[in-house]
Amino acid sequence: MNKQQLIEQIKLKKSFLCVGLDTDIKKIPEHLLKEEDPIFAFNKAIIDATAPYCIAYKPNLAFYESMGVKGWIAFEKTVEYIKKNYPEQFIIADAKRGDIGNTSQMYARTFFEEMDIDSVTVAPYMGEDSVTPFLTYEGKWVILLALTSNKGSHDFQLTTDTEGERLFEKVLRKSQEWANDENMMYVVGATQGRMFEDIRKIVPNHFLLVPGVGAQGGSLEEVCKYGMTKDCGLIVNSSRAIIYADKTERFAEVAGIEAKKVQEQMAEQLKSIL
Amino acid sequence: MNKQQLIEQIKLKKSFLCVGLDTDIKKIPEHLLKEEDPIFAFNKAIIDATAPYCIAYKPNLAFYESMGVKGWIAFEKTVEYIKKNYPEQFIIADAKRGDIGNTSQMYARTFFEEMDIDSVTVAPYMGEDSVTPFLTYEGKWVILLALTSNKGSHDFQLTTDTEGERLFEKVLRKSQEWANDENMMYVVGATQGRMFEDIRKIVPNHFLLVPGVGAQGGSLEEVCKYGMTKDCGLIVNSSRAIIYADKTERFAEVAGIEAKKVQEQMAEQLKSIL
Numbered sequence: 001m002n003k004q005q006l007i008e009q010i011k012l013k014k015s016f017l018c019v020g021l022d023t024d025i026k027k028i029p030e031h032l033l034k035e036e037d038p039i040f041a042f043n044k045a046i047i048d049a050t051a052p053y054c055i056a057y058k059p060n061l062a063f064y065e066s067m068g069v070k071g072w073i074a075f076e077k078t079v080e081y082i083k084k085n086y087p088e089q090f091i092i093a094d095a096k097r098g099d100i101g102n103t104s105q106m107y108a109r110t111f112f113e114e115m116d117i118d119s120v121t122v123a124p125y126m127g128e129d130s131v132t133p134f135l136t137y138e139g140k141w142v143i144l145l146a147l148t149s150n151k152g153s154h155d156f157q158l159t160t161d162t163e164g165e166r167l168f169e170k171v172l173r174k175s176q177e178w179a180n181d182e183n184m185m186y187v188v189g190a191t192q193g194r195m196f197e198d199i200r201k202i203v204p205n206h207f208l209l210v211p212g213v214g215a216q217g218g219s220l221e222e223v224c225k226y227g228m229t230k231d232c233g234l235i236v237n238s239s240r241a242i243i244y245a246d247k248t249e250r251f252a253e254v255a256g257i258e259a260k261k262v263q264e265q266m267a268e269q270l271k272s273i274l
Numbered sequence: 275m276n277k278q279q280l281i282e283q284i285k286l287k288k289s290f291l292c293v294g295l296d297t298d299i300k301k302i303p304e305h306l307l308k309e310e311d312p313i314f315a316f317n318k319a320i321i322d323a324t325a326p327y328c329i330a331y332k333p334n335l336a337f338y339e340s341m342g343v344k345g346w347i348a349f350e351k352t353v354e355y356i357k358k359n360y361p362e363q364f365i366i367a368d369a370k371r372g373d374i375g376n377t378s379q380m381y382a383r384t385f386f387e388e389m390d391i392d393s394v395t396v397a398p399y400m401g402e403d404s405v406t407p408f409l410t411y412e413g414k415w416v417i418l419l420a421l422t423s424n425k426g427s428h429d430f431q432l433t434t435d436t437e438g439e440r441l442f443e444k445v446l447r448k449s450q451e452w453a454n455d456e457n458m459m460y461v462v463g464a465t466q467g468r469m470f471e472d473i474r475k476i477v478p479n480h481f482l483l484v485p486g487v488g489a490q491g492g493s494l495e496e497v498c499k500y501g502m503t504k505d506c507g508l509i510v511n512s513s514r515a516i517i518y519a520d521k522t523e524r525f526a527e528v529a530g531i532e533a534k535k536v537q538e539q540m541a542e543q544l545k546s547i548l
Binding site for chain 1: 371388397398400401
């Protein structure tokens, strides 16, 4: 999916919500455990209930890998299900990969060739040749970690160098030598508040993937106030607050209601640019 | 496996070689393609031929994931085969993971609980709470990226901060607040030469996992000269130069010969400390 198509979806649905599929066998409703593939059964119901209100899904690879082969099967089935039934949805493999060139190339092959997923999250620590193998696929995206939503983001990402530049700023600046706003987005945590102003000085037009609204406590209003562009420029993710909103047989219906609530808040925020 | 057991293996075998299982379906000998599981068949033969000369195996997750479910099955079978037949071997899941706390916890569950692997490589960009979930398992190890072997290591890892500390040095120093030399090692590329001197000033006793000898051009002598401790303190990895040394039906035998050559060079280097 290219940038223009993504923007059109946002305008059409009046939503820039991404539903994070952090599906944990220990947290899904008990009645699903009797299904042949409980993880996929959960995802399918969540997707059907939330699709009208979101423009993206983000399966978190860790949750699938933790179940080994069964988990990979559920992951592949989930991606296929979205692609077949909701081809307008942008899919993010939240994998936070990144390795030497020949290895990153293998990861790119997995997500972009084998699975035809739209985008993958990548960690920047290993630099240019760990990122560029992901950039050679037409219509595919790297979503590079810049300033994350967690407490540990302060350990290294905020370190200021001798040029007065913080590490996350260097990542934003330097990575533009390898990519542009048609094939790269950045992860910026919703918990980072006014830091979005500093980020927009370096990447005024790039889309940002923003986790941390919901369970992690970030504010949607603040993210929009400091991070929104004329094209929206934001994909805001919510995982736990939506998919685990209810633990009964009504779990999917309630997830849909929660997604709709977020979509309505987003429609409000989009009024200024639509 | 704990530190003392690892040191004993190194002394016993006069080797600190790790064989990297970067198994690529496009690079294995053609006659294996008729096997039911060519990747596992290749790994099994390589392991049987090289086990006398190495003390560790490092399956590179990217290569398995690129094959989807089949790849995960081959990965799990490979780990089980090593554990059953060569329980003295140290196993490294080269995954370069790292995410927010609840997600890192899932990755830790995968590698340490489900698969009972000894160690996993972790990327430091997201800081403390992305690393510590891996540290709660007795006898298990985090191998944290410090100074990698690739060209891109210069992009961010060498950035000097306002305190005069380079990023990889900050990672080495700061991570010692979370872990010690009984549950953490560091990745330092063999291509980094005299930088090992600087690294040993900060982590004099930690084991270092050293990729980059062989196909990437690093020098074993230099690594030992500047990086070896009284307990060895090094696990040096070679992947392509060993596992793809020959493409015929003799591939495993030749891999064994190549591994033995490296082991003999290592025995020479170990003379000063044994």
